Amino acid sequence: MAAPPPPPSGPNQELIKAAKEFAAAAERFDGSQNEQMRLLKEADTLRYLLESPFDRMMKQWEGTTVISALHLLVETGALEKMPKEGSVTPKEIAALINIEESAIARALRLCVMEGIAVETAPSTFAHNTKSLAYASPGSREFFRICMEQLKAFLKLPDYFKSHTREDLFNLKKSPFAWAFDLEGLTYYEAISHNPDRFNMFNMTMTQLENQVPILGMFPWPTLKAEVEAEPERAFIVDIAGNRGHCLVAIGKETENGFGGKGKLILQDRPDVIASLTPEDIPNIETMVIDFFEPQPVKNAHVYFLRRILHDFYEPVCITILRNIASAMGPTSRLIIADMILPDKTELGGDMTIYWMDFSMMMLNGKEKTKGEFEEILGEAGLELVKIWPFGFGAQANIECRLKR
Ligand SMILES: C[S@@+](CC[C@H](N)C(=O)[O-])C[C@H]1O[C@@H](n2cnc3c(N)ncnc32)[C@H](O)[C@@H]1O
Numbered sequence: 001m002a003a004p005p006p007p008p009s010g011p012n013q014e015l016i017k018a019a020k021e022f023a024a025a026a027e028r029f030d031g032s033q034n035e036q037m038r039l040l041k042e043a044d045t046l047r048y049l050l051e052s053p054f055d056r057m058m059k060q061w062e063g064t065t066v067i068s069a070l071h072l073l074v075e076t077g078a079l080e081k082m083p084k085e086g087s088v089t090p091k092e093i094a095a096l097i098n099i100e101e102s103a104i105a106r107a108l109r110l111c112v113m114e115g116i117a118v119e120t121a122p123s124t125f126a127h128n129t130k131s132l133a134y135a136s137p138g139s140r141e142f143f144r145i146c147m148e149q150l151k152a153f154l155k156l157p158d159y160f161k162s163h164t165r166e167d168l169f170n171l172k173k174s175p176f177a178w179a180f181d182l183e184g185l186t187y188y189e190a191i192s193h194n195p196d197r198f199n200m201f202n203m204t205m206t207q208l209e210n211q212v213p214i215l216g217m218f219p220w221p222t223l224k225a226e227v228e229a230e231p232e233r234a235f236i237v238d239i240a241g242n243r244g245h246c247l248v249a250i251g252k253e254t255e256n257g258f259g260g261k262g263k264l265i266l267q268d269r270p271d272v273i274a275s276l277t278p279e280d281i282p283n284i285e286t287m288v289i290d291f292f293e294p295q296p297v298k299n300a301h302v303y304f305l306r307r308i309l310h311d312f313y314e315p316v317c318i319t320i321l322r323n324i325a326s327a328m329g330p331t332s333r334l335i336i337a338d339m340i341l342p343d344k345t346e347l348g349g350d351m352t353i354y355w356m357d358f359s360m361m362m363l364n365g366k367e368k369t370k371g372e373f374e375e376i377l378g379e380a381g382l383e384l385v386k387i388w389p390f391g392f393g394a395q396a397n398i399e400c401r402l403k404r
Contacts, residue, residue, distance in 0.1 A: 018049055022046055047059075073107050076097050078097055108125050138207050141200045144200050157173070168361070172185065175362045185361035214246050214306075215250070217390075217396060218388045236304050237267060237302070239324065244266045245246040248284070273287070273288050293323060294326045295323050297327060303327070310338050317376045337395075340367075343369055383403045
């Protein structure tokens with residue numbers, strides 16, 4: 001048998017090794033979400049190994065101009081006016097939205113260079129799957145809320161120049177509210193202050209399934225016997241569950257709460273609950289609550305708290321957790337669905353938690369390490385039972401109970 005080729009040597013050694021690993025992983029790729037995320041990360045590593053510092057800066061600037069072009073096309077309705085099938089000229093789009101056609105053409109060309117839309121003939125454009133995402137309600141609202149966040153990011157240096165260090169931790173002085181001249185309102189009051197932003201936020205919560213999965217961590221179907229033995233106790237109370245998308249997903253995984261025996265309760269603020277239709281939340285009970293008050297549903301099987309603790313710093317989290325603990329019985333579980341910040345930052349890891357952490361700073365929140373979770377749980381009279389991690393990235397379900 002021929003000897004295996006010698007390992008690569010010389011200045012490109014690392015690049016060749018990474019490229020070979022990438023090619024091998026691509027051959028094995030089974031289309032699964034985990035593997036796709038892993039391959040994307042490896043593709044990023046290849047680029048990292050190849051580029052100069054200035055290449056990186058240029059890539060970032062290219063991305064920024066594409067984002068600005070998309071912002072123009074989304075906010076003017078240009079992308080929405082493009083037919084879902086077939087081609088259109090900037091002149092035709094311009095006639096519909098009363099914007100100078102050359103601006104539309106220039107923005108579209110930039111997007112095409114990023115693989116978003118195609119130019120089918122000179123100055124004639126068509127959607128592709130990537131541009132359609134910016135014209136579809138859910139993902140478009142995610143993009144729009146990112147643009148709002150970006151406006152606030154750009155004002156961060158001025159925020160810190162005009163505020164004390166402590167202000168960053170004051171719920172009524174968040175960088176986000178300040179950036180939009182709403183200082184004095186909490187982040188969620190600022191969200192509710194503007195109907196467009198309120199809708200953007202709520203639509204966004206139902207997106208990002210790839211980056212922030214709901215299922216694939218805590219084994220919900222294993223609770224069947226417990227729930228069937230004590231059906232008078234609510235199965236899941238989704239505290240601040242927004243549009244009920246998590247309960248819908250868990251309901252599907254558990255055959256509608258074990259054949260309807262386990263009650264599913266969705267709790268949130270009054271305007272969020274009022275925005276829901278019965279079709280949004282089949283077989284789900286709704287309840288207006290304030291998580292700064294004691295939890296009204298006592299002794300449920302599970303209290304579910306997803307993406308809430310990362311919205312706040314530790315003292316606020318302890319208040320929220322104590323309010324939940326006050327309702328828990330000896331066998332109640334609290335499942336915290338959040339990301340766990342690695343103790344050390346490593347290039348090549350999942351980026352989601354880091355952009356999320358920076359975003360949370362805009363609203364008086366932060367992502368937390370395992371140690372930080374344990375600390376706030378302990379302060380609230382709770383203890384960590386088990387961490388159920390997702391297959392890729394920092395997402396996890398943290399199972400907790402009353403301290404024994
Ligand atoms: C980041 S979202 C998370 C939503 C959902 N749990 C998820 O993971 O998609 C935060 C939610 O908390 C709700 N919320 C904010 N302040 C609240 C309060 N004081 N009491 C109850 N819900 C609140 C918001 O309306 C929003 O739906």
